[in-house]
């Protein structure tokens with residue numbers, strides 16, 4: 001060693017001590033490890049299932065399930081797909097309306113807890129402390145029990161308490177409701193145009209208000225614009241039926257183009273996405289002083305992105321079936337939209353249906369003429385909504401308290417009123433703190449809808465369970481459940497993260 | 509009191525204030541002339557902040573009277589709003605709105621309280637940023653500025669409302685020494701324009717040079733007040749002598 005010439009660069013360490021190599025090896029090792037483990041597990045499971053005579057076929061989606069559901073779009077589904085579709089829509093009905101209601105109730109209670117009004121803050125405290133300390137399952141059952149025992153028994157001649165408008169009974173609460181008719185979508189096109197105009201009007205009036213400092217009533221202008229479109233559309237909607245031709249044309253052209261064209265376009269898009277990711281990544285590492293020195297991690301990420309792009313392209317080219325399914329779905333959707341429009345098809349877009357009673361067998365039932373909330377829906381909806389609202393109230397309260405007192409003092413010292421202060425100073429800052437845990441509550445609420453099974457509400461889990469009792473296809477049902485809840489959760493997470501990023505504070 | 513020439517813009521008469529059963533102000537009587545610069549000093553916990561926060565109703569006094577710019581502070585919400593729009597306040601912790609840019613910080617209340625058009629408000633904001641020496645920071649967020657710059661933005665934000673009176677509560681106590689100077693210079697310039705100023709500060713250089721009057725608080729009361737020359741040269745009250753010897757020895 002000592003009599004060797006002094007080298008210009010330091011001696012390279014052996015491979016097993018080279019940090020760069022080790023890091024790369026670890027990354028690639030983990031990647032292959034995960035892939036290998038996954039394929040072994042799946043392969044093993046498949047082999048075991050075959051050995052036991054179980055097969056992972058998906059006939060349950062197309063076969064008639066021979067089940068009946070408590071409520072929903074298809075009460076007697078003719079295929080398994082229809083059954084799951086009904087369960088999914090029922091679940092989403094509870095989840096979406098529950099999320100909206102829980103947010104509103106939670107925000108009000110949370111603000112009330114901070115109110116200087118003694119009674120309001122005490123009531124809010126009682127609300128929060130009692131609801132969040134009772135298991136949600138108990139609450140669901142409680143509301144269900146309340147609705148199905150305290151309300152009057154449904155008789156053949158029941159009509160009260162407000163005949164023709166509201167019918168309250170143990171079989172459910174039914175009220176008059178404007179139901180969309182055949183021509184609703186045609187009118188809907190006008191409503192969409194109205195919304196766009198309203199947004200444009202709001203922004204223009206707002207900009208005018210800011211430029212000239214006068215009150216320009218942007219909200220009122222937006223509302224008027226929307227109402228104008230809605231009213232005109234109510235009468236003119238048969239003309240909007242012409243949109244149907246557009247969908248027809250699109251559907252026809254989607255079907256006319258050979259699958260290979262789609263494959264090539266999508267494969268190129270996949271390659272482009274990989275390349276764009278790498279490009280953007282390099283841009284983000286570039287400072288005015290030039291390209292920063294890239295770490296091994298950076299290289300690994302770029303190679304992974306490139307490989308994913310290329311892999312995606314390869315899969316698309318090798319598996320035409322995947323693309324075909326995609327185009328078929330798109331074609332189906334376009335044709336579906338086409339049917340909703342028909343040039344010069346007339347008739348009121350909405351028609352009011354009143355609650356009524358029918359006697360199909362021996363017992364009276366609420367007929368489908370009004371909008372009916374069953375005790376099951378009431379139970380699961382009230383249960384998850386109020387339970388989640390009590391947590392949201394605490395999150396809102398904590399968010400507002402997290403804004404330093406100096407902020408309100410500065411606002412007051414400038415002459416802002418309480419409402420202005422809350423709206424423009426406190427809530428925007430509280431929102432940053434509130435958003436992430438709020439997203440968690442939305443996820444919890446969505447997953448808690450699966451407790452509907454306790455009150456026979458046909459959401460995903462209840463439908464799935466009925467299905468595998470009938471068919472024995474447990475694994476398929478579990479896979480459907482997991483895919484469903486995972487996609488809903490991911491969707492919520494993505495939305496929340498998006499807003500979260502938009503509300504971050506700029507710091508040094 | 510030496511201000512017999514009567515154009516007082518702030519009048520306090522026997523103001524008392526309790527926090528629970530702790531009495532923070534034990535009968536404060538004083539008045540401030542238009543254009544006067546009053547520096548309030550005193551040991552920690554003596555009620556200096558409480559006193560100036562009572563002037564714009566960030567704290568509510570329970571006994572006595574406070575009249576600001578001819579408007580008496582009562583529980584009448586309208587009076588409180590009118591007084592707050594005449595009185596600007598600058599805090600030790602700046603209290604800028606961190607989610608808004610410097611420009612938005614300065615225009616927010618102009619647009620919503622003073623009902624100015626956005627363009628007028630922005631013009632005024634730029635002029636004030638120019639005046640406090642940081643026009644180039646308009647588009648930044650408070651979190652991106654140094655403490656001294658933030659405090660100057662806070663001063664500009666208050667001035668944008670065209671207040672008749674400016675209150676300062678230890679505006680330099682949270683700053684590094686080199687930033688203290690830039691804020692004091694802005695305050696000094698402001699005093700030169702004839703603004704009425706009530707400032708709690710322990711910057712004795714500023715008090716000596718700029719103040720018309722120095723007020724010493726102790727245990728919720730005014731112990732001694734007078735023009736700086738007299739106040740520093742021959743304090744009458746033993747409490748004043750003790751306090752001065754403490755802060756001047758640092």
Ligand SMILES: Nc1ncnc2c1ncn2[C@@H]1O[C@H](COP(=O)(O)OP(=O)(O)OP(=O)(O)O)[C@@H](O)[C@H]1O
Pocket residue numbers: 527530532550551552553554555556557558559
């Ligand atoms: N919100 C409050 N609740 C209870 N006590 C308070 C409150 N604010 C102030 N005090 C008390 O009132 C007294 C006067 O406080 P103040 O903040 O006015 O003192 P200060 O002279 O400004 O002191 P410092 O120099 O430390 O700022 C102190 O004893 C303080 O503990």
Ligand SMILES: [Mg+2]
Pocket residue numbers: 556557558677678
């Ligand atoms: Mg203080």
